[in-house]
Amino acid sequence: MTSQSWVYRSNQSTYDVQLESRSVPSESEIPADSVLVRVRAVSLNYRDVIAWRNLAGRQVDGRVPASDGAGEIVAVGKNVRDWMVGDRVAGCFFQKWQSEPFEMSYHKTDLGGSVDGMLQEHICLPSTGIVRIPSYMDFAQASTLPCAALTAWYALVARGSLQKEQTVLCIGTGGVSVFALQIATALGARVIVTSSDHQKEERAMQLGAWKTVNYVDSPNWSEEIIRITNGRGVDHVVEVGGPGTLEQSMKAVAPSGHIALIGVLTGFGAPTTSLFPLLAKNVRVNGIYVGPRDEFVRMNDFLESNKLQPVIDKVFCMKDAPLAFEYLHSGKHFGKVVISL
Template structure:
């Protein structure tokens, strides 16, 4: 079978190689992968930023969807032919996650998905929503579930409330779509006039160009009559987090999602004390939340936004495209 492997750090070192097709253990499922989607976590792994002691050869990728090819002797949750999606934190089924769960992440401690067939625990899969293709479904495990968990489970978003999204990556676009489906108001930011138009077409009520308006937190307050937004999923880190805190209302919610501009934030606690803002890290979500998200997708007919689909052999080009940060939504690899 075809497998994408890395033998040393750097996108230029990604190669398509032939490896043996695996066989499932007693509690494992063999999945024929049909599509996978990219996350910035992939780039951090490939370039050596996340784990400089990574063991090679390494296969990247955390998000995939496909069809059950065969099952192990003790598997009860799946049968041949089922359409399934991988779950990122494989052992986090419900409730609060544990330290052990963080040793069971797809594409980090567990094998990556950029291979034609994967063996994975029967508990680390959910059923693909009936209204999605495998390409669409592959966008859900990290970006989609992070947005869902942040807004629904943690921020407790209600109809009529207001959220602010940052940029046009997977988490932010999903946040816009989920908020719209919930009947919430969306203020979206981007540094591109073209992307702002696309955000409006997707349903954003107001947009802010953060290049033209670097104090976008002030504009967000103005757009909410001085009150502030109810929730923000902060994907920027260093350059955005303090402004996110300023932009939320009293008792507002700021979800810590990404670090696109850096992970270290010079922070004054008095930025949060006056308005009692809640800052919470978001580590994707449990399988229970993922299954709830999948049901909501079927009921609302939500469709993930896919920017481009690359062929399997164009993996280097696909990751270079992600590195450029010019995309809108999700980037997909289609399998042979």
């Protein structure tokens, strides 16, 4: 039996994605400790744009894209006891990262980067590289969880120890930031969202944001954050911008606050500003790279209890996957972009 897979193919200095047929392992070919998943939905992350546009110089020729997908198990290896055919699951971003601490070897197991990802109809995954998806979610919703949602959870809750009534700053309205807004709001925090777009600011308010700041109208947006927080600054910054936003984030964070360093939306360069404010304010800085499987399970329990609804901007069909990459790249989205398989 064959199955359809999107695959990165080198095109001069960047990559195209091409649809190819690959054979599906028969039941006897499934590794003893693995399961075969029929993928039903995939969501894209900015990292997929980084790979596709070759923004980080990563070699992905021939690799199946995407870390984030959900589907149902259609066959199990002979040693698998904890999963059954029909179970609804999502893949883990780092296939080998089960719990703290992180090891550099886990980088060799990131779906859609070092190993083939979810943008294919069938994928074989180790039984320890999947989690059960929340029962109230459909596959499209669940496909948004492995990277964007877990990163927000791990940054704010697991590593950030977010407390009720603290203030959180989310930069922009992409996948990680909208999940951070939803999770923090559900935990009773007050969330300030920056955006370049007034309509997106309105949507953030509808989702429970406390305040919004337009970072185009106010390039020195930290001044607005300081004003809104009565001169104190925010307790947590979900820093997805990178070198181009760090200076404002350091100004916006409160004394003894926390900055979760997550993203590179403004590039991979070095910050052009002094890091001294971090010392002067006794700021806690956490480098965040998605999160381990046990936190994915904890997050799903939280989602199950709180029934958070992932925000999906647009769903593309399998044959239109290249359009989904272009749409994410355009930055027009609010929340997540999904491909239905």
